[in-house]
Amino acid sequence: MAVFVLDRRKRPLMPCSEKRARLLLERGRARVHRMVPFTIRLVDRLQADSVLQPLRLKLDPGSKTTGLALVREKETVDVSTGEVLRAITILMLLELKHRGQAIRDALASRGAFRRRRRGQLRYRPARFDNRTKSEDWLAPSLQHRVDTVLAWVNRLMRLAPVTALSQELVRFDNQTMQNPEISGTEYQQGTLFGYEVREYLLEKWGRECAYCGAEHTPLEIDHIHPRSKGGSDRVSNLTIACHDCNQAKGNMPIEQFLAKFPERIRKILAQAKAPLRDAAAVNSTRWALFQRLKATNLPVEVASGGRTKWNRHRLQVPKEHCLDAACVGHVDTIEHWNQSVLSIKATGRGSYQRTRLTRHGFPRGYLTRSKSAFGFQTGDMVKAVVTKGKKVGTYLGRVAIRASGSFNIQTATGLVQGIHHRFCTRIQCADGYGYSWTKIASTQGEAGMRAAHAAALSLPGLNPGVSRANG
Template identity: 55%
Template structure:
């Protein structure tokens, strides 16, 4: 549990049992419901011994994993796991729809401003709004954790793969690429590039070997553009046979393999730009920032036997000896936004068709608030906890972790936490997540 002193400054986190005892004894109050934060009434930072915590960040295209942990003698102990689910796809779709509406208005010769082309300059370091959203939301959670925990250091994956090492293994000292780490970089890159399937028969869910498209016995190199994945039967059948001879009767497969071998990993440039933008933002916090690659994270994870999730990747980022323990559950924070400034809804042509109410609060509740409802009778009888959507009728909808409950009267609802632009759920740690 996250703990603050009586002035709202972060203290060392405690166990749930300790937090329950403090609340029962009246020594603490609930500062925040989700994530759960308590505030002590009789303790200050000066009266406490603070070891400090570290934060690991594993950026992803759809979700980012964040782990809060302590480190002692090279061993990490996980305290909190958060999976941040972005809405970059929604932002992209809305921008595309807006651009289409504007183009449509101009083409219909309506009374609308003429197109202008003198305002298209992009500043240094510009990112597309969908990518900037990923950086901003991740930094928002890092700033929150700094307010709730005594963060001393941040670990982040800056690139998914060390492409310089892949293209030229001797770019640095031989000690850098010796051992298993370079092999993990290559294998993970190929698994992502070839979609974890055999390049020759498209088999999935089976062991895959790294295969040289142009065999080494015939002068083929170890460059990443000459490597692919093959299942054991295809790898043995091909052997040192040239790929054009091996696929003589399958010219379409040959053309696909040669084309895909020259194509870099999809979205690699965009992901690298976002990760480095995140690194620059993290360095501006003044905290020490340690960087690592995705290949090293996977190497660490295999050594500790942890499953593949964003939050466990965040826990295994960077240099470590072992992981003692990780949380049993993950807090999933889905970005929902804080509503919109629009006061109308438009039709398919972009013209207003209805007007929205100007006030956002109804009977003291606003859409996005975290609420707890106890309905005593009727078909909706029971206890419902989740995110509320208000209606001017006074009968609200509540989105729980499992379903949508509609038409609950406001007198049965109790506020737990004001809307902060996020929807929260929990899931067991170790479940596969978004990319």
């Protein structure tokens, strides 16, 4: 994992290794500038005295999690073919977890309370929605995704000499590019039809068997209502199943196949009709994010999701949000992908709400007006060294304050309650995010299994709209 380096005027230099950062700190040539992401500031060097290499920040926007990868790229020319080859070395992997759903739920709850108060407590005339909205207006839960991603892009640009950006923007339709006149049945049954359906189903059903929940196994497309009994090829009638469940179901209706599991039947039927909300959220925000990235005045490379997946399979990289970001765009080789990932969770900066509410929308208790106590604020990263009592030990994490002075600390291993403030030392102020370190869960073997899974769904002899079991 790379360490960010700033010069004595807080301008970005090339990141260094952890070992070199430790030596610079021990020799007094650097000071700790920030704990997470760990950044040091040199006291004896300026940016003009350093040699900078081109760094690229890659993004894979998602509905719940956005992957980011800071890479150093090197381009070479193949003498035999004259093709430009791009080799990248990963310096840092990050995953930004959004809180759009929490914002949506909070706004819905607030609106419900307001409507009840207006309607039942006393009569108030209806307030007509006569406010105008700009053409680029997004719902708060969607705008949050754009703002947080751009905030971290700007932060990483201040910590590292980023010279270019890459974003997964669209999945280009090669059929219309090759044949602009294609339409009707020829388009619907073309080369991209099966691919789009498979990817849609994999995302919608969480890449697991709808009947038994099996993961990391080759999956097949199955008709919920069999074709032999009048079932259609619509996406709402399709699901994914492992080979054993697909064979066992055969041409039986789902009500007969899962007769002993009525709750699972209701869940499958409800999920089959539900739209893929994550895809709608990404589609609503990707162009807004692209326009904001262009405003940074850095060159922005855009690529398709199909190319990202192709790069990942060709380079045998596991399926992770941050590694998807590293595979965006033109990539020929990739190094140092198996490293720790900085997981960033958007937590917000507190609330203006001064009371808790009952289920009827009436106030219940009052919250303290001051957001700090004993020099600490909820969300600060603290280090607590407890020397006596039942909780002897050292704890590092985010703190939740109380006016009594007995704090809670959210560590990487769990919540520790009842830590007195005199044992705590603040190491970083609250910035609206929670941090943790994770490892790449997938191994090379699992990556091979995922590749086999994708291959099983893309067999040339398999019609994506017809499963073998259903005939």
